[in-house]
Amino acid sequence: MKYVDEFRDGKLARGLARAIRSEIDPRRIYRLMEFCGGHTHTIARHGIEDLLPPSVRMIHGPGCPVCVLPIGRLENAIGLTREHGVTLCTYGDMLRVPAAKGNSLLTAKARGADVRMVYSVNDALAVARDNPEREVVFFAIGFETTTPPTAVAILQAERESLPNFSVFCNHVLTPPAMAAIAGSPGAQGSAIVPIDGYVGPAHVSTVIGSRPYEHFAAHYRRPVVITGFEPLDVMQAVRMLVRQLNEGRSEVENEFTRAVTRDGNLKAQQLMAEVFERRTSFEWRGLGSVPYSAQRIKSRFQQFDAESRFCVTPQSIPDHKACECGDVLRGLKKPADCRVFGTVCTPETPIGSCMVSSEGACAAHYAYGRFRDHQRSA
Amino acid sequence: MAETRRVHVRSLDLKRGQIELVHGSGGKAMSQLIEELFVPAFDNPWLAELNDQARFDAPSGRMVMATDSHVVSPLFFPGGDIGSLAVHGTINDVAMSGARPLYLSTTFILEEGFALADLRRVVDSMATASREAGVPVIAGDTKVVERGKGDGLFVTTTGIGMVPGGVDVSAGNAVPGDHVLVSGPLGDHGVAIMSLRENLSFGTTIVSDSAALHGLVAAMVEHVPRVHCMRDPTRGGLAAALNEVAARSSVGINLEEAHIPVRPQVRAACELLGLDPLYVACEGRLVAICAAEDSSTLLATMRGHPLGREAAIVGEVIEDPNHFVEMKTEFGGRRMVDWLTGDQLPRIC
Numbered sequence: 001m002k003y004v005d006e007f008r009d010g011k012l013a014r015g016l017a018r019a020i021r022s023e024i025d026p027r028r029i030y031r032l033m034e035f036c037g038g039h040t041h042t043i044a045r046h047g048i049e050d051l052l053p054p055s056v057r058m059i060h061g062p063g064c065p066v067c068v069l070p071i072g073r074l075e076n077a078i079g080l081t082r083e084h085g086v087t088l089c090t091y092g093d094m095l096r097v098p099a100a101k102g103n104s105l106l107t108a109k110a111r112g113a114d115v116r117m118v119y120s121v122n123d124a125l126a127v128a129r130d131n132p133e134r135e136v137v138f139f140a141i142g143f144e145t146t147t148p149p150t151a152v153a154i155l156q157a158e159r160e161s162l163p164n165f166s167v168f169c170n171h172v173l174t175p176p177a178m179a180a181i182a183g184s185p186g187a188q189g190s191a192i193v194p195i196d197g198y199v200g201p202a203h204v205s206t207v208i209g210s211r212p213y214e215h216f217a218a219h220y221r222r223p224v225v226i227t228g229f230e231p232l233d234v235m236q237a238v239r240m241l242v243r244q245l246n247e248g249r250s251e252v253e254n255e256f257t258r259a260v261t262r263d264g265n266l267k268a269q270q271l272m273a274e275v276f277e278r279r280t281s282f283e284w285r286g287l288g289s290v291p292y293s294a295q296r297i298k299s300r301f302q303q304f305d306a307e308s309r310f311c312v313t314p315q316s317i318p319d320h321k322a323c324e325c326g327d328v329l330r331g332l333k334k335p336a337d338c339r340v341f342g343t344v345c346t347p348e349t350p351i352g353s354c355m356v357s358s359e360g361a362c363a364a365h366y367a368y369g370r371f372r373d374h375q376r377s378a
Numbered sequence: 379m380a381e382t383r384r385v386h387v388r389s390l391d392l393k394r395g396q397i398e399l400v401h402g403s404g405g406k407a408m409s410q411l412i413e414e415l416f417v418p419a420f421d422n423p424w425l426a427e428l429n430d431q432a433r434f435d436a437p438s439g440r441m442v443m444a445t446d447s448h449v450v451s452p453l454f455f456p457g458g459d460i461g462s463l464a465v466h467g468t469i470n471d472v473a474m475s476g477a478r479p480l481y482l483s484t485t486f487i488l489e490e491g492f493a494l495a496d497l498r499r500v501v502d503s504m505a506t507a508s509r510e511a512g513v514p515v516i517a518g519d520t521k522v523v524e525r526g527k528g529d530g531l532f533v534t535t536t537g538i539g540m541v542p543g544g545v546d547v548s549a550g551n552a553v554p555g556d557h558v559l560v561s562g563p564l565g566d567h568g569v570a571i572m573s574l575r576e577n578l579s580f581g582t583t584i585v586s587d588s589a590a591l592h593g594l595v596a597a598m599v600e601h602v603p604r605v606h607c608m609r610d611p612t613r614g615g616l617a618a619a620l621n622e623v624a625a626r627s628s629v630g631i632n633l634e635e636a637h638i639p640v641r642p643q644v645r646a647a648c649e650l651l652g653l654d655p656l657y658v659a660c661e662g663r664l665v666a667i668c669a670a671e672d673s674s675t676l677l678a679t680m681r682g683h684p685l686g687r688e689a690a691i692v693g694e695v696i697e698d699p700n701h702f703v704e705m706k707t708e709f710g711g712r713r714m715v716d717w718l719t720g721d722q723l724p725r726i727c
Contacts, residue, residue, distance in 0.1 A: 001642050004649060010636075010710045017710070045654075047711015231709045347719035368713040371702050 007230030008046070016235040017051040023242050030056045032241055033331055034199040035178060037064030037359025038229045044368035046231040056238060060361035062177055062286055062329040063201060065142040066093045067353045067360045070283045071317040073170055074099045077139050080168065081113035084310050087131065088168075089124035090139040092117045093357040098350055100317050121146075121153040121167075128157070128165035137306045138167045145203040147171040147295060148268035151275040154297065154304045168306040169297050172282065174204050175212045176293035180284070181330060182220040195331060197241040199234065200226035202256055209264025213252045220250075227255040275301060283316060285353060286329030325352035328361050335365040336373045342366060390414045395494040402488065402522030415498060416518055419505040424481075424516035432516035434481060437540055444471035445536040451725045453500065453530060456570050457586030458661075460533050461504035463727060466590045466661055468535040469511055470610040473592035474664065476547040476599045477539035482508060483517035484535045489528035500531065511590040513537065539592075545599050551606040552627035556695040557673035559666045561594060561680055562587065562688040563639040564616055565658035568726050569647045578650065584643050589662030594685045598666065601679040607667040612727055614718045615657040619665050620703045621717050630698020633705040633715060637692045657718050659726045667695060 024030065034040055040060045043049065049058065062068050078099060080086045088105070095106045095117060109115040114134070118124050121138050128136035140150045150167060157165045178198065200213055205226045213224045223244035227237035237255050244251060254260055275298060282294030297305040306312065319325060323345070324338040335341050335354070345351035347363055354360035358367070390410060400407040417425055424432040448464045458466075465482065472479040484504070488497065508515050515535075541547075566587040573584055591610065598605055607627070609619040616638070620631050640648075640655045648655050662685065668676050673691055680686030693705075703715040 001645050001649070004645070008709055010708050013710050045707075045713060046709040047707045047713045048709070050711035051709070363719075367716045367719070371700065371704055371712075371714050374700050374702075 004230070007228070007232045009232065012232055013051055013235060016232065016239060020056065020235070020239050020242060021053050023239065023246065024053055024055055025246055026055070028055065030242055030245060031059055031194055031196045032056065032199060032238060033059040033061045033181070033195045034234070035061035035063040035174065036199075036201045036204070037067070037357065037361075038202060039199055039227075039234055040064070040361055040364050041359050042229050042231055042234055044364040047368075048231055048234055049369070049372075051235065052238065056242065059195060059331040060328070061181065061331060062284065063143065063174070063204075064354070064357050064359040064361070065146070065172070066097055066357040067325065067329060068172065068177075068284045068286065069097070069141055069170055069353065070285045071099055071319065072283065072315040074105075075103070075315060075317060076312050077168055078103060078105060078108050078113070080137055080306065080310055080312070081108055081115060084135065086135040086137045086310070087114040087116060087127060088137050088139055089116050089118045089127055091141065094139060094141065096350060097353050097356050098320070121149050125153050125156060125162070125165060128162055132164055134164060136165050138165070139170070140167050141170045143172055143174050143201070143204050144207045144272070147276065148207065148271050151271040154275050154301050155271070157304055158301065166304050166306040166309050167297060168312070169276070169295060171276065171295040172284070173278075173293050173295065174201055174208070175216055176290050177284065177287060178213075178216055179220070180287045180290045180293070182216070182222060195222065196245055197223040197225070199237045199241070200224045200252070202227060202229045202233070202259070205256065205260040205264065207265050207268045210252050210254045210260055210262050211264070217250050217252045223250045223253070225253045225255055226260050228259065285319065286326035320351050323352035325354045325362070328354050335362040336370070338362070342370060386410045386414075390494060392494050392498045397488045397490055397492040397494065397497065397522055399490055399522050399524065402520055408520060411520065415501055419501045420508065420515045421505070422514040422516060424514065425518070432481070432483070434516065439543065440541040441538060442472055442475045442477045442541060443536065443538045444468055445534065446471055447532060447534040448727055449529070449532050449725050450571065450727050451529065452571075452574055453496065455574050455586055456583050457567075458588040459500055459503050460531060461500035461502075462507040463588050463661060464533040464535045465504050465507035465511065465513070466588050467612070467727060468537040469513055469590040469592055470661075470664070472537040472539040473595040474547070474608045474610055475539070475541055476545040476595060476605065476608065477541045478596060479511070479513045479537050479539040479592050482513055482515045482535050482537045484515050484533060485519045485521070487528055487532040487534075488520065488522045489530050490522060490525040492530050497531065500533070507590065511592065513590075513592075542599060542603070544603050547599075547605055547608050549607050549609065549623050549626040552623050552629050552667045552695045553606070554629055554695050554697045555670050556606060556667045557670050557691050558620070558631060558633070558693040558695065559668070559673065559677060559680065559689060559691050560616065560639065561591070561664045561666070561686040563641045563644065564611065564660055564663065565640060565644045565648065565655040567661040568615070568653075568658035569644045571726050572651055572653070573647055576651065578647060582643055584641075584647065587660050587662035589685055591662060591664055591685060594664070594680065594683045597679050597683050598676060602668055602672045602676045604672060605666055605668045605676065608664055610660065610664050612659045612661060615655070615659055616665060617656045617703065617715045618718055620715065623667060624701040624703055627695070628701060630696045630701060631693055631703045632696050633693035633703065635705050635708045637690050639688050639690050656715055661727060670694070
């Protein structure tokens with residue numbers, strides 16, 4: 001298949017693997033975090049770990065929108081259906097995420113809540129147009145990739161004077177989360193994880209460009225290589241990170257030049273700036289409160305902001321006691337290190353959010369990689 | 379048949395008419411639907427007796443029975459419709475035991491308001507599929523539910539067949555060392571349905587692989603009567619079929635991604651829709667497991683049949699206390715091919 005096979009070629013992969021092996025410094029360990037769940041999924045699905053030398057360790061990051069949404073926000077969303085009887089439109093993955101006391105949007109739906117799965121915010125707009133008698137709320141989650149479409153939807157709703165549409169905004173930002181992981185003094189609850197270099201986001205970077213990582217790389221003296229979601233992209237990024245580390249450089253490099261520029265998508269950035277502004281702080285599952293790490297809807301668009309429309313009260317609800325998603329999201333633990341991984345927490349019966357989305361580190365390891373745990377223990 | 383036919387004042391309006399609740403109420407309207415639509419379409423002496431049951435002679439030996447309900451949406455798709463699918467699906471379930479399918483029965487659950495023209499199209503397609511397969515539909519039932527309580531039409535079929543002597547095909551029969559074969563490219567059916575639902579076009583239309591596989595199976599068990607397992611990878615795709623075998627036989631399975639046939643347009647659609655072809659349903663493919671020494675004969679037999687031309691050996695059975703299905707990726711790594719989680723593609727068959 002054109003434009004895909006070229007990036008999955010086994011022969012090229014073996015060549016790159018040889019190159020990486022020849023370039024590594026045998027005296028050191030390379031701890032590389034792929035921030036994005038998309039990369040986590042690629043690594044697991046193509047078995048990239050098998051092509052890397054043991055001293056190159058991939059650590060899964062928090063770049064999975066479903067995984068990092070704290071339980072309090074999910075309970076707020078369930079509350080909107082229960083207390084205000086709204087029609088809640090959400091992405092499919094969100095339905096199965098466990099909330100408090102065994103709740104989820106799926107159990108709420110089974111009890112009669114009007115929860116609808118949509119593929120995009122446009123579908124939610126259509127639901128609002130088709131059901132003028134219902135209050136329709138779009139449960140917006142995601143990083144900078146999904147934020148511009150939400151901005152467009154709000155502007156569209158304003159143009160149409162759509163009275164029954166609003167957005168429960170949970171959009172979050174990548175660079176502050178990276179800083180929190182790298183040990184920003186402002187990030188509560190985050191531990192300093194020893195990470196030598198970062199595989200930078202693919203799709204997020206098409207929107208924000210490579211520039212926003214420059215401060216991060218310089219400040220934390222860690223290299224960042226922005227790379228695509230295909231397996232050869234990831235291998236190439238690993239090689240570029242190994243080189244930077246060997247040479248003592250900590251720069252932002254862009255492997256994904258076919259889609260990412262230094263400035264990114266200016267139109268998308270302008271749309272985000274028009275509709276959203278930064279929250280002073282936002283709670284992330286695993287990272288705790290991270291300053292200036294999320295977006296809220298500007299007061300000019302207040303009528304489309306479900307938080308003000310339905311007086312949503314923020315609440316902080318701790319994760320399930322046995323769940324170690326927090327440590328997994330910070331890169332402190334591997335999925336298999338969690339006590340409940342694969343026993344009581346499985347994709348069918350998830351305890352933590354990382355087991356739900358296919359981009360979650362636990363779900364990816366369970367579906368594609370858990371045979372390695374058995375090989376190790378055998 | 380003529381002497382048993384009741385006289386109805388007006389014949390069914392198969393062009394503009396629609397299903398009404400009376401068509402399922404046991405009265406004249408129902409008998410008219412049966413006599414003017416179902417009986418002439420399926421056209422066989424067992425059904426034409428118009429009893430509440432079909433009477434037939436059964437040969438002696440090991441008999442198999444399978445039943446399958448069909449709720450596919452949309453009802454009509456490139457390469458088939460709910461009618462042909464209902465015939466193929468149950469014939470295949472019967473045939474995966476190595477059996478020769480003999481008879482089918484069917485149930486239609488119709489929603490009030492369903493167009494008779496569409497019903498006729500489905501019934502005609504079922505009748506054609508059944509005739510082509512040589513497996514008659516000899517008994518049936520019709521129920522009608524109120525508007526809004528169904529979704530147009532659901533079809534259930536049940537089939538029986540006879541297993542030839544000396545053939546013992548079961549998901550529990552795989553042993554380490556066996557080879558795993560598939561009869562053709564994976565995922566055509568699921569992607570055909572999804573493309574239609576999502577309005578995707580890929581230059582060429584992706585056509586469902588829906589087909590009755592009993593002819594292919596007959597050739598396979600004739601040449602390799604010792605074939606160990608057969609499955610048609612429907613819902614959950616190849617992944618589900620092989621995980622079932624691994625669990626039932628208490629073995630592991632190793633696949634070679636590079637050897638698994640998937641059409642380029644199906645791969646492209648899967649990329650776009652975020653699907654994995656290994657989990658996408660087929661309705662006219664089978665996966666077979668046999669001893670290594672039989673696999674080249676079995677492969678040649680499959681390739682010699684029109685429905686197995688693109689057959690391939692895709693992996694082998696290994697010892698594994700965890701009963702995992704694993705795969706060497708084309709990229710050069712290893713991964714598991716686990717059970718499907720959740721519902722990737724609702725109402726695919």
